[in-house]
Amino acid sequence: MIEAEGLQKVYGDIVAVQDLTFRVDPGEVIGLVGPNGAGKTTTLHCLSGITIPTRGRVRIAGYDLATDAVAAKSALAFVPDEPHLFEYLTVEEHLRFVARLYQVEDVEARLPGVLRELELDDRRGSLPEELSRGMKQKLAIACALIHAPRALLLDEPLTGLDPVGIRRMKATILDHARSGAAVILSSHLLHLVEEICSRVLIMRRGRVLAFGTIEDIVASRPELAGLRLEDVFLGLVGQEGVEER
Amino acid sequence: MRSPLGYLAVRSARNRIMRQVRRLRKPRYAIALLLGAAYLWAVSARHGPSPGGPPDISPAAVELLAAVGVTLILLYTWLFGSDRRALAFSRAEVTWLFPAPVTRAQLIRYKLLRGQFVVLFNVLLWTFLLSRDLAEEPWRRAAAIWILLTTLTLHRLGAALLKASLWEHGATAVRTRAVSLTVLGGVALLALVDASQAMPALRQGWEAGPRLFLLAAEEYATRPIPHALLFPARVLVRPMLAGGWSEWVRELLPALAVLVAHYLWVIRSDAAFEETAAAAALARSRPQSPAKRAPRFTARPVPPLAVQGWPAGALLWKNLVSVLRAGRVRSVAAGMAVAALALLGLSLGDSNGTVLEIVGWMTMMWAGFLFVLGPQWIRNDLRTDLARLALLRSYPLRGAAVVGAETAGSTVVLTALQLGLVALAWIAFWGGGVDEPPTAVRTAVLAGAAVLLPGVNFLAMLIQNGAVILLPGWVNPGSDRPIGVEALGHNMLIISGFLLILAALLAAPAAAAAGVLFGLRSLGWWAAAPAALAGLLLMALEARVLLTRLGRVYEATDPATVPAAELP
Numbered sequence: 001m002i003e004a005e006g007l008q009k010v011y012g013d014i015v016a017v018q019d020l021t022f023r024v025d026p027g028e029v030i031g032l033v034g035p036n037g038a039g040k041t042t043t044l045h046c047l048s049g050i051t052i053p054t055r056g057r058v059r060i061a062g063y064d065l066a067t068d069a070v071a072a073k074s075a076l077a078f079v080p081d082e083p084h085l086f087e088y089l090t091v092e093e094h095l096r097f098v099a100r101l102y103q104v105e106d107v108e109a110r111l112p113g114v115l116r117e118l119e120l121d122d123r124r125g126s127l128p129e130e131l132s133r134g135m136k137q138k139l140a141i142a143c144a145l146i147h148a149p150r151a152l153l154l155d156e157p158l159t160g161l162d163p164v165g166i167r168r169m170k171a172t173i174l175d176h177a178r179s180g181a182a183v184i185l186s187s188h189l190l191h192l193v194e195e196i197c198s199r200v201l202i203m204r205r206g207r208v209l210a211f212g213t214i215e216d217i218v219a220s221r222p223e224l225a226g227l228r229l230e231d232v233f234l235g236l237v238g239q240e241g242v243e244e245r
Numbered sequence: 246m247r248s249p250l251g252y253l254a255v256r257s258a259r260n261r262i263m264r265q266v267r268r269l270r271k272p273r274y275a276i277a278l279l280l281g282a283a284y285l286w287a288v289s290a291r292h293g294p295s296p297g298g299p300p301d302i303s304p305a306a307v308e309l310l311a312a313v314g315v316t317l318i319l320l321y322t323w324l325f326g327s328d329r330r331a332l333a334f335s336r337a338e339v340t341w342l343f344p345a346p347v348t349r350a351q352l353i354r355y356k357l358l359r360g361q362f363v364v365l366f367n368v369l370l371w372t373f374l375l376s377r378d379l380a381e382e383p384w385r386r387a388a389a390i391w392i393l394l395t396t397l398t399l400h401r402l403g404a405a406l407l408k409a410s411l412w413e414h415g416a417t418a419v420r421t422r423a424v425s426l427t428v429l430g431g432v433a434l435l436a437l438v439d440a441s442q443a444m445p446a447l448r449q450g451w452e453a454g455p456r457l458f459l460l461a462a463e464e465y466a467t468r469p470i471p472h473a474l475l476f477p478a479r480v481l482v483r484p485m486l487a488g489g490w491s492e493w494v495r496e497l498l499p500a501l502a503v504l505v506a507h508y509l510w511v512i513r514s515d516a517a518f519e520e521t522a523a524a525a526a527l528a529r530s531r532p533q534s535p536a537k538r539a540p541r542f543t544a545r546p547v548p549p550l551a552v553q554g555w556p557a558g559a560l561l562w563k564n565l566v567s568v569l570r571a572g573r574v575r576s577v578a579a580g581m582a583v584a585a586l587a588l589l590g591l592s593l594g595d596s597n598g599t600v601l602e603i604v605g606w607m608t609m610m611w612a613g614f615l616f617v618l619g620p621q622w623i624r625n626d627l628r629t630d631l632a633r634l635a636l637l638r639s640y641p642l643r644g645a646a647v648v649g650a651e652t653a654g655s656t657v658v659l660t661a662l663q664l665g666l667v668a669l670a671w672i673a674f675w676g677g678g679v680d681e682p683p684t685a686v687r688t689a690v691l692a693g694a695a696v697l698l699p700g701v702n703f704l705a706m707l708i709q710n711g712a713v714i715l716l717p718g719w720v721n722p723g724s725d726r727p728i729g730v731e732a733l734g735h736n737m738l739i740i741s742g743f744l745l746i747l748a749a750l751l752a753a754p755a756a757a758a759a760g761v762l763f764g765l766r767s768l769g770w771w772a773a774a775p776a777a778l779a780g781l782l783l784m785a786l787e788a789r790v791l792l793t794r795l796g797r798v799y800e801a802t803d804p805a806t807v808p809a810a811e812l813p
Contacts, residue, residue, distance in 0.1 A: 051803050073641035084636045088542040088567040097534040155392040
C-alpha cells in the first residue's frame with residue numbers, strides 16, 4: 001500500500017506540492033491527473049524516494065520512506081515518463097541488473113515471463129539504441145515488474161506505445177493490481193484513466209482538487225452529473241486548465 | 246536587439262551567469278569560489294617581479310617557445326581535433342535554428358558569439374596566470390590573449406569544417422582542393438627533410454644543456470621553412486610579449502590581420518555546415534536513428550552478473566560493462582597487448598638496450614601521468630551517471646553504497662591501466678642487456694603498485710565523485726572531457742584543487758607507513774609489507790569517513806536541482 005500524509009514540496013518560492021494526503025490500498029489503481037505543472041511528477045518523485053519532501057510523510061508497504069528508505073524502495077517500482085536506460089546494457093542485462101539491485105532470488109524463473117509479457121523475448125540481446133521508443137518504454141516497465149513490486153508508480157507509461165502495446169500495457173497494469181499491488185498512474189490520457197483506475201486524484205498547482213471515484217466527485221458537484229471524466233476534469237480545472245491543455 | 250541569434254547568445258550567456266551567481270547562495274559553491282579566487286590570487290601574487298633580475302631566458306627564446314606551443318596546438322587540431330566538439334550545437338539549437346530562415350554565415354557567427362563566453366572566461370584566467378611573463382597592463386595582456394584564443398577557436402572550427410567537407414564529399418573534395426593539398430603535402434615533406442638535416446645540430450645542443458639547445462633551436466628557426474611555418478604563430482603571440490605600448494600596437498595589427506583572415510576563412514567555408522553540425526549534435530545527444538552513425542557500444546560478451554550478492558555490486562558491474570563495451574577501450578587493450586609482445590620480443594632478442602630503456606621510462610612516465618590525469622579522464626562512475634540521478638535515487642540502496650560502487654568502477658579501470666603500464670615497464674627493463682633498475686627492485690615496485698594503487702586511486706576517484714555530488718554545476722557530466730586551450734585554465738584549477746585534496750588525504754597514510762617503516766627498520770625490506778598495510782588501513786578509514794559523508798549528501802540531493810541530471 002501507498003500512504004501519503006501532509007506531503008509538501010517547495011522549490012524556493014514555488015510550492016510544487018501542497019498538503020497532499022491520500023492512501024492507495026493493495027489492488028487499487030489510482031489515476032493522477034492534472035494540467036501541466038500541476039505537480040504530478042513531483043508527487044511521484046516524492047512517493048518513490050527520488051525527491052525528499054519538504055514536509056509530510058510517505059509510507060510504502062508499511063515502511064517509512066524517510067526512516068527506512070531501503071526497505072520502502074525495495075517494495076516499490078517507479079517508471080518515469082522517459083525511459084532512462086543504460087546504453088551499454090542489453091535488454092536481458094537490464095533485467096538482471098535490476099534483479100540484483102532488488103535481490104530477486106528467482107530471477108531465472110521470472111525472466112522469460114516478463115520478457116514474453118512485454119514482447120521483448122526476441123530482443124533480449126539488443127542494446128537500447130537498437131530499440132524503438134516504444135520498445136524502450138516496454139523495457140523500462142519490464143525492469144519495474146521484474147521484482148514484483150507491491151507499489152507501482154507509473155508516470156505517463158503509455159507514451160510511445162502502439163495501440164497493441166497500449167492494450168497489453170493496460171492488461172499488465174490491471175493484472176499487477178489484481179495480484180495485490182497498489183498502483184498510481186499519472187496520465188493525460190483521461191479515457192485510459194477512466195477505463196482502468198478505480199479512483200482519481202485531480203491536482204492543480206500542487207493542490208488536490210478532487211479525490212475519489214468519478215461518481216463520488218460528481219456527487220459532490222451536481223453540475224457535473226452525467227459527464228465523462230474529461231468533462232469533469234475540464235469542469236474542475238476551469239478555463240485555465242483548458243488553455244494549458 | 247535586432248538579431249534573434251545575437252539575442253539568443255547574449256541571453257543564454259546572461260542566464261548562465263545569473264544561474265551561477267544564484268548558486269553562490271549555497272555555502273558550498275561560495276566556499277569553492279573563494280578557494281578558486283584565493284588560488285588565482287596566490288598564483289598572480291607569486292608572479293610578482295621576479296627576484297634576481299630578468300629571467301634567464303632571452304625574449305627571442307620565449308617567443309620561439311610560445312610560437313612552437315601554438316603551432317603544436319594547431320597541428321593537434323588538424324591531426325586529432327574532434328569535429329564533433331568543434332561543431333557542437335545542442336539538440337535544441339539544431340531543432341530550432343537549422344530549419345529557421347537564417348543563413349549559414351549567421352549560424353557560424355552565432356556559434357562564434359556563443360563561444361566567446363568561454364573565451365572571455367579563459368582570457369580572465371590566463372591574464373591572471375601569466376601576469377608576470379607578459380605585458381604590464383592587464384587590459385593589454387587580456388586583449389592579446391583574447392586575439393590568440395579567438396583565433397585558435399576559429400582555427401578549430403575552420404579545420405573541423407574542412408575535414409567534414411573532405412569526409413562528406415570524398416574524392417570530389419580532394420579534386421577541388423588538389424592544388425592546396427599538394428602544396429600542403431609538399432611543405433610537410435620539405436619540413437621533415439629540413440628537420441632531419443638540422444637534427445645533428447639540435448642533438449648536439451640538447452646534449453650540451455638547455456641553454457645551448459635553445460640557441461640551436463633559435464638558429465634552426467631562422468631557416469626559411471621553419472621560419473615560414475612558425476610565422477603565423479609568432480604573429481599571434483607577439484602582442485602578449487610586447488614590452489611597451491607602441492610595441493604592443495605595432496604587434497597587435499598583424500595579429501588582428503591573422504584573426505580576420507581566420508574569420509573570413511571560416512565564414513566563407515563551403516562545407517555542408519548545417520548537415521555536419523546537425524550530425525555532430527545528434528551524435529552528441531545519442532540519436533534515435535542508429536543507422537546514421539557507428540554505435541558507441543557493441544553488445545560483445547561480458548562476464549555475467551551474479552544473481553545474488555551485494556546489491557550495489559550491480560552498479561560496479563554495470564560501470565565495468567560500460568568500459569568493456571566501448572570501442573576505445575578495446576583499442577587501448579589491444580595496443581597494450583601488442584606493445585607487451587613487442588617489448589617481450591625485443592627483451593628476449595639481441596636488440597638495442599637504449600631503446601628498451603627509453604620505452605621503459607616513457608611507460609613509467611605515462612603511469613605517473615595517469616596518477617594525476619587519470620581521475621579526470623576515466624569517468625565510468627557518478628560523472629557518467631549524473632544524467633540518470635533520478636533513476637539511481639529510486640534504487641533501494643544507501644547513499645554510501647551508491648557512491649562507493651560508482652567510485653569503484655573508475656578505480657578498477659584506472660588501476661588496471663596503471664598496473665598494465667608498470668608491467669610493460671618491467672618487461673622493457675628486463676632484457677636487451679639493460680636490467681636496470683634491477684629485477685628485484687622492479688618486481689618490488691610492481692608488487693607495491695598492485696597493493697597500494699587500488700587504495701590511492703579509490704581516494705582519488707572519491708574526490709572526483711564527491712565533487713559531482715557537492716558541486717554538480719561545476720563538474721562536466723557525462724563521458725566527454727572538456728578540451729581545447731579554453732578548457733586548459735579551468736582544468737588547471739580543478740586539477741590543482743584535486744591534487745591538494747589528494748595530498749591532504751594521503752599525508753596521514755604516508756606518515757603512518759613511514760613511521761612503521763622506521764620503527765621496523767631492523768627488518769630491512771621486509772618492513773615494507775606492514776608499512777603498506779598501515780597506509781592501506783588509514784586510507785580505508787579515510788575512505789569510509791568520506792563515503793559516509795558523501796552518501797548523506799547524495800541522499801539529500803534532489804535531482805531536480807541538479808542541472809546536469811537531465812538526459813539530453
